[in-house]
Amino acid sequence: MYTNDFEYYRADSVDDALTLLSDHAGAELVAGAHGLLPRMKTGDESPPALVDIGQLRGLDMIEEDDDGTDLSIGALATHAEIADSETVRQRASVLADAAAELGDPQVRNGGTIGGNLAHGDARSDPPAALLALDGSLEVRGLDDKRTIDATDLFEGPFETAVADDEIVTGIRIPTIDDAVSGYRKRRDPLSGYALVGVGVWLRTDGETIEEARVAVTGATTTPARLPAVEDELEGEAITEDTITAASAKAGITVDDGAFVSDVQASAEYREHLLTIDTERALYDVIDISQ
Amino acid sequence: MSDADTNEATESATEPDGDGSGGTFGSAIKRGEDVPLLTGDGEYTDDISLRGMTHLAICRSDHAHARIESIDTSDAAAMDGVIAVYTGEDVVESGVPNTIPTAWDLPGLVQPQYRMLATDKVRYEGTGIAAVIAETPHAAHDALERITVEYEPLEHVTDPVEAVERDVPPVHDEAADNVAFDFELGEVDATDEAFADADRVASVDLRQPRIIPNAMEPRAALADWENATGKLRLWMTSQNPHLHRMLLSAGTLGLPENKIQVIAPEVGGGFGSKIYHYPDEAVTAWCSMQLGRPVKWQATRSESYLTDCHGRDHVTTGEIALDDDGTIRGVRVETHAGLGAQLSQFGTATPSYLYTTVLSGQYTIPAIHCRVIGAFTNTTPVDAYRGAGRAEGIYVIERLVDVGARELGIDPAELRRRNLVPPDEFPYESAAALVYDSGEYERAMDLALDHIDYDELRERQRELRDEDRYIGIGIGNFVESAGLSPSGLAGDLGAQAGGWESSIVRFDSTGSVTVLAGTADQGQGHRTTYAQIAAEELGLSVDDVDVVEGDTDRIPQGMGTYGSRSASVGGGSIARGAREVREKARRIAAHQLETSVDDLEFEDGEFRVTGAPDRSLHIQTIAHEAYLGHDLPEGMDPGLEETNFYDPENFTYPFGTHVAVVEVDPETGEIEIERYIAVDDCGEIINPMIVEGQVHGGIAQGIGAALYEGAVYDDNGHLQTRRMDEYAVPHSTQLPEFKTDNTVTPSPHNPIGVKGVGESATIAATPTMVSAVVDALEPFGVDHLDMPLTPESVWRATEGDQ
Numbered sequence A: 001m002y003t004n005d006f007e008y009y010r011a012d013s014v015d016d017a018l019t020l021l022s023d024h025a026g027a028e029l030v031a032g033a034h035g036l037l038p039r040m041k042t043g044d045e046s047p048p049a050l051v052d053i054g055q056l057r058g059l060d061m062i063e064e065d066d067d068g069t070d071l072s073i074g075a076l077a078t079h080a081e082i083a084d085s086e087t088v089r090q091r092a093s094v095l096a097d098a099a100a101e102l103g104d105p106q107v108r109n110g111g112t113i114g115g116n117l118a119h120g121d122a123r124s125d126p127p128a129a130l131l132a133l134d135g136s137l138e139v140r141g142l143d144d145k146r147t148i149d150a151t152d153l154f155e156g157p158f159e160t161a162v163a164d165d166e167i168v169t170g171i172r173i174p175t176i177d178d179a180v181s182g183y184r185k186r187r188d189p190l191s192g193y194a195l196v197g198v199g200v201w202l203r204t205d206g207e208t209i210e211e212a213r214v215a216v217t218g219a220t221t222t223p224a225r226l227p228a229v230e231d232e233l234e235g236e237a238i239t240e241d242t243i244t245a246a247s248a249k250a251g252i253t254v255d256d257g258a259f260v261s262d263v264q265a266s267a268e269y270r271e272h273l274l275t276i277d278t279e280r281a282l283y284d285v286i287d288i289s290q
Numbered sequence B: 001m002s003d004a005d006t007n008e009a010t011e012s013a014t015e016p017d018g019d020g021s022g023g024t025f026g027s028a029i030k031r032g033e034d035v036p037l038l039t040g041d042g043e044y045t046d047d048i049s050l051r052g053m054t055h056l057a058i059c060r061s062d063h064a065h066a067r068i069e070s071i072d073t074s075d076a077a078a079m080d081g082v083i084a085v086y087t088g089e090d091v092v093e094s095g096v097p098n099t100i101p102t103a104w105d106l107p108g109l110v111q112p113q114y115r116m117l118a119t120d121k122v123r124y125e126g127t128g129i130a131a132v133i134a135e136t137p138h139a140a141h142d143a144l145e146r147i148t149v150e151y152e153p154l155e156h157v158t159d160p161v162e163a164v165e166r167d168v169p170p171v172h173d174e175a176a177d178n179v180a181f182d183f184e185l186g187e188v189d190a191t192d193e194a195f196a197d198a199d200r201v202a203s204v205d206l207r208q209p210r211i212i213p214n215a216m217e218p219r220a221a222l223a224d225w226e227n228a229t230g231k232l233r234l235w236m237t238s239q240n241p242h243l244h245r246m247l248l249s250a251g252t253l254g255l256p257e258n259k260i261q262v263i264a265p266e267v268g269g270g271f272g273s274k275i276y277h278y279p280d281e282a283v284t285a286w287c288s289m290q291l292g293r294p295v296k297w298q299a300t301r302s303e304s305y306l307t308d309c310h311g312r313d314h315v316t317t318g319e320i321a322l323d324d325d326g327t328i329r330g331v332r333v334e335t336h337a338g339l340g341a342q343l344s345q346f347g348t349a350t351p352s353y354l355y356t357t358v359l360s361g362q363y364t365i366p367a368i369h370c371r372v373i374g375a376f377t378n379t380t381p382v383d384a385y386r387g388a389g390r391a392e393g394i395y396v397i398e399r400l401v402d403v404g405a406r407e408l409g410i411d412p413a414e415l416r417r418r419n420l421v422p423p424d425e426f427p428y429e430s431a432a433a434l435v436y437d438s439g440e441y442e443r444a445m446d447l448a449l450d451h452i453d454y455d456e457l458r459e460r461q462r463e464l465r466d467e468d469r470y471i472g473i474g475i476g477n478f479v480e481s482a483g484l485s486p487s488g489l490a491g492d493l494g495a496q497a498g499g500w501e502s503s504i505v506r507f508d509s510t511g512s513v514t515v516l517a518g519t520a521d522q523g524q525g526h527r528t529t530y531a532q533i534a535a536e537e538l539g540l541s542v543d544d545v546d547v548v549e550g551d552t553d554r555i556p557q558g559m560g561t562y563g564s565r566s567a568s569v570g571g572g573s574i575a576r577g578a579r580e581v582r583e584k585a586r587r588i589a590a591h592q593l594e595t596s597v598d599d600l601e602f603e604d605g606e607f608r609v610t611g612a613p614d615r616s617l618h619i620q621t622i623a624h625e626a627y628l629g630h631d632l633p634e635g636m637d638p639g640l641e642e643t644n645f646y647d648p649e650n651f652t653y654p655f656g657t658h659v660a661v662v663e664v665d666p667e668t669g670e671i672e673i674e675r676y677i678a679v680d681d682c683g684e685i686i687n688p689m690i691v692e693g694q695v696h697g698g699i700a701q702g703i704g705a706a707l708y709e710g711a712v713y714d715d716n717g718h719l720q721t722r723r724m725d726e727y728a729v730p731h732s733t734q735l736p737e738f739k740t741d742n743t744v745t746p747s748p749h750n751p752i753g754v755k756g757v758g759e760s761a762t763i764a765a766t767p768t769m770v771s772a773v774v775d776a777l778e779p780f781g782v783d784h785l786d787m788p789l790t791p792e793s794v795w796r797a798t799e800g801d802q
């Protein structure tokens, strides 16, 4: 389909972009254009103006803090850069997995992590990773800066806590040494997005699960943590029984009606898959023979 | 190179009879057309711009069924850049014939009016009601939103069974019960008797979902009306430009045929969808005639989903009668076929003759009876889609053989084997009114089964089941009637067009060859395969031959490309024309070498006097002589070209066996395709690489239908699967490696022994996949599952919820 007419501006700094946003009512940022443009072509969105930040420099870094506790990733880092980063793989493998499983090479080379998270597409992969890692977004407005926790980010389909006049500059992820994490994706045969995606993050002492974070994307109308699963895991010994019992809780904390239903898969089936994939995602990160 | 090992066991009586110089025919020559196509140099309709060109966008109904109360176009017409807005009334007032005709009559057929733009009612979502012409495509599309149409909504129906059984307002008043035709084939009494006498009967209720063709290039048209000469030039996405010329002349516009030039430039896929005369190109042309300016219409992808003719849409009950020893005694089938809201040209032929006549499959079945009720529904018109009719028929018989095997407890490969038409029975007249030309069914089936070590794999399947792992082996035996010929037979059955093909083989005066063919390539590689055929017959290299298609002013006549007919009928015509050319050249050679034609040998393009090989003349030299005309045999006309019309004496019958091995995860319903083997017999192979390509694409589409595809209408009669992220076309990553192999059983009546391969793999792959998945699900008591076999439907089946 044809997009509606729109104006196009290229920003040469974050401040410039923020000014352009405030000068043009209804303007939208565009970074990799792999989220927004498809929706403009289908008529789902018709912003009157685009502010392109895709060429801005210095927003694509991936670095660890000096004391090694936090990982910072610039908003313009592409999915491919994240998937290929040794640092991300070692400190936050669930995010590396999610980026590697995302779309196809063209999409991974063009799409950005900031754009993905700001877009709020509930079928996206990175949200489950950010939730499992308990990460946050660094956001700037014309006059201020703030941090949005992953758990506060996703408000509904294509709705996030990032305001229209704000720019995500990066994401921040706390990291510790004795954690394991991973992402398991079941692709929608049609779009390749997540029909069900489960991100898990566990801190263990080798025998007991001390802390657990489990998050879902794709299956539900907004990406979300699964606290019932986490509660069932925390403090328990790493055994098959623990995993079975915890996975069985996967659907419990999801509100009725929050499971997506479409031509490909009903809500009931998605709920069924969520249980299975939670179990499989846990097995992926835990070596049960220990 | 192809990995196909060719098992050539049968000697061909009808091999190409050129000299085989350099092994042109039969070699995997790379496609000459690919470099321009892959580098973006190919010129498609939308790439063409004319001076003063305007752009058309078509306003389409968003109702499935409604009476049009009023159309207000004034706001749209007043917009910047908008040149004109027309409605169906304007077309009516212009006095053009304004009729999209059917091309296949059936006894008792109801043929309602089908106009270029609707005036009274809209009958499916997407019905064209108004046309906007603007200076840019954007302006035209923007103006669509400013057209106000008031409707009185009517109750709609999208399902073919409901359409005839439920009390709903008819789609057309002419067919109060929504029945367009009630068709029968076969002997009802003989079939009833066979069922009464047989030891067992097995049956299956099945649906074959509606398929959206998804050609890479959406349909397009560019019309240029020349007032001074009264001539219309129309570039369009056409599989058959001559048929379009004829239908535009006789059906929609009423211009004399000699005042219409239809040009099909590069065309990006069709799969049937570009055979038909749609309202859209007629509207494009008509608008150009009103304005005296060129008009371009380029469908959007969404428009294609909504308006390209869909395929399949069958609801069927099938029964098979068997004896305990596995002998098939009879087959009985009743089908409701959805035709959509209007009769597209072959919308009637596809679910009647093309479908019912293959219900014998590869088997000797003494009694067959089939009834088909063609139903109007408030949906996009349904017509031929790759495999048209034959795919639906083979699906039914293959499902029946599978359920029959279960019923008898006989291995499905074994049951098939016991009933195959044996090689010495050919030509074989089936109980479904076809005469199969040649076949070696068991050889192809054995070859396919050998590839997977069938017996061992069955053993392994049993072992794995004990470990709660479920693999399934699917077998698809197919035979298809290809070529859509001969004309006389087609005419007897109701066709309003011939089944022949036409070509011109022309030596140019300096020795190059031009082949003009009435077929129309949409990616199949005709420019390469046709050059191979002509080069072989004339003893030249393919580089000496230029193939021209897709322009009615350059190629006088043709029928087009569909029904797997180009190689067999089009190629057959070229071979025959080339032989005539060669024989004329031989007479000139004999004359100039002062010998008799019988004393000339032809090799590598050279006519040599037998026993005096230094006395020779090359065919290209003779071409020059033919145009000089200085020294020709007494009474011979100058020039060296032949126009050939080839009307085959029968269809050709490609066949083969496909085998799939899948593993099903009962926990999730997910299907993993582990092996896919395709053994195809398309007769003589002109170019093994191109054949393999056709098989690959065909399997992909067949697997697509089995596992992923299927158009869905929602409760409002709106197409729910209208975009690429709503309608699941298989991705390359979802497809397994294909192992292709061939046997070669030439068609005895085709001039070059070919049978055609365009549709084979699509026909075979669908039943093969369903057979494999249902086989895997045997321990769960599943005898049949309807397509598409989504993981959810498989999971539900394993949960006992079919």
Ligand SMILES: Cc1cc2nc3c(=O)[nH]c(=O)nc-3n(C[C@H](O)[C@H](O)[C@H](O)COP(=O)(O)OP(=O)(O)OC[C@H]3O[C@@H](n4cnc5c(N)ncnc54)[C@H](O)[C@@H]3O)c2cc1C
Binding pocket: A028, A029, A030, A031, A032, A033, A034, A035, A036, A037, A038, A075, A101, A102, A103, A104, A107, A110, A111, A112, A113, A114, A115, A116, A117, A118, A119, A121, A123, A124, A125, A126, A162, A166, A167, A168, A169, A191, A192, A193, A194
């Ligand atoms: C064919 C295809 C397949 C895909 N498959 C997948 C998949 O499997 N999994 C998956 O997760 N995703 C998939 N995607 C989406 C992909 O991840 C996108 O890249 C991502 O959703 C958007 O990132 P972007 O940089 O392209 O953002 P854009 O499209 O440029 O922008 C998206 C939205 O975010 C806003 N935005 C962008 N950058 C910022 C910023 N720095 N601050 C504030 N707002 C911003 C924009 O205003 C816009 O509203 C696919 C996309 C395509 C086209």
